[in-house]
Amino acid sequence: MANVDVTQAEADALLAMEKSKIDDQAWDYPAPWGRICVPLVSRDRRESFLLDVSRSGKIVLKGKYQNRARHTLILARYDFGGGPHRNPDGTEVDCPHLHLYREGYGDKWAYPAPSEAFANTSDDWQVLTDFMRFCNITEPPVINKVLFI
Numbered sequence: 001m002a003n004v005d006v007t008q009a010e011a012d013a014l015l016a017m018e019k020s021k022i023d024d025q026a027w028d029y030p031a032p033w034g035r036i037c038v039p040l041v042s043r044d045r046r047e048s049f050l051l052d053v054s055r056s057g058k059i060v061l062k063g064k065y066q067n068r069a070r071h072t073l074i075l076a077r078y079d080f081g082g083g084p085h086r087n088p089d090g091t092e093v094d095c096p097h098l099h100l101y102r103e104g105y106g107d108k109w110a111y112p113a114p115s116e117a118f119a120n121t122s123d124d125w126q127v128l129t130d131f132m133r134f135c136n137i138t139e140p141p142v143i144n145k146v147l148f149i
Helices: 008-016 124-134
Strands: 019-021 026-028 035-042 048-055 063-069 073-080 097-100 110-112 137-139 142-144
Touching: 008 063, 008 073, 026 035, 063 124, 073 124
Parallel strands: 019 137, 026 142
Antiparallel strands: 019 035, 035 048, 048 063, 063 073, 073 097, 097 110
């Protein structure tokens, strides 16, 4: 993804903004090596967002859920099933972890997933629901749970 610099206040406002599906299209949760990119829109329809759901083929349980604004600005990303992440200050954060936009660093910083937002990190389907709530997707897209999850 391209590095897009916005102020922290602007990124925080974009993450907090109510988001909804743009239509009633149903999406299938991706199989290993799969990815879906679901378009979202703000309530006033002035901002567009994307919800990315990606799965790794090497490790079936590895993947990410990501919320982007303005096509390339990563506001939040939840990584699961992978190794630890090393932050710019050298600290390591185990997986699963949550990346949040940080002014001057983009999505380079990861944090432990907050338990109040992600109560059951062993259930990827529940985490997707929790992630959409965390990103304030108030009218979530229809994502079909399939055999791969």
